[in-house]
Amino acid sequence: PIDSDYVKGVMAKSHMAPFFTLANTPHVMCNSVHSDLAMVWFNVVDSQLGASAKHLINSFFQFGPASCPVWAAQSHARVPVCQHCWCWGHSTCSCHSQAPWCPQCSGPHSEANHHILTGCCWGNPLANPPVPATMEEAPCPHTAHCVNCGGDHSVSNQKCPYWWHCFDWDWLAHRANWDWQGWMAASGATSKRQEDKHQDRAAFQCQWTC
Structure with a gap:
């Protein structure tokens, strides 16, 4: 099954691994109980200019047999x-x-x-x-x-x-x-930028295997 640890392993082996500077554990959310697609939400520690985010957002990386797009995620406070x-x-x-x-x-x-x-x-x-x-x-x-x-x-x-x-x-x-x-x-949710780094939120969609 695709879980947070599996996603982190795929990110670490990706050609974009230098930009996957994770701020916390990725969150895997299946689209529905009957769907084989999942959305992965993750935060990266980034420079104030957002250098890592610029490389990641709107790019693609290989997740198994699928080429997954990376999108900028809107900032939402959890209920x-x-x-x-x-x-x-x-x-x-x-x-x-x-x-x-x-x-x-x-x-x-x-x-x-x-x-x-x-x-x-x-x-x-x-x-x-x-x-x-x-x-x-x-x-x-x-x-x-x-x-x-x-x-x-x-x-x-x-x-x-x-x-x-x-x-x-x-x-x-x-x-x-x-x-x-x-x-x-x-x-x-409000973003608090420090002098030299802040967190950017992004997401990508991947194939869900049970």
Whole structure:
């Protein structure tokens, strides 16, 4: 499968490797669950004049059998997700929920106390055969429930459709019913140029192989 480490390896072997001065790990985003195409987002550490970006943007480099174009990416702030109630559109420090929501089962407790407060982890010694309780500090082996999409996964699992659209303010606002324009104005990405270097953002499209 194409993941961040694989992409970094391809970049390192490319004829444009001197310009792939990565500022962080590339982010691979499949176009859809049924698509064999993916978009790769990456930031490069660059000079103040953007010398590396000028070499990369609108160029092509070989990614396996495909010749992939490199485009300049628009700067988007990621939609905040609260680590207290796990809802999108506000930060943890501005959450109004009195109780935390468990990312595993959406219950009114922290993830650390999930195995103590949920029946699925208590076990049942009277069952035939007996069902053992989940050991303390062991991950819950039972089916999770996502409070956002309703899927059978943890709300923090980045396979959730909400995480796929973590930069798509319109998509999330349509489902979460919050004032996305206010958040966009408050959380818009701004580039801070230092005296001798800054980060440029770019993306390219590649073939996705499972």
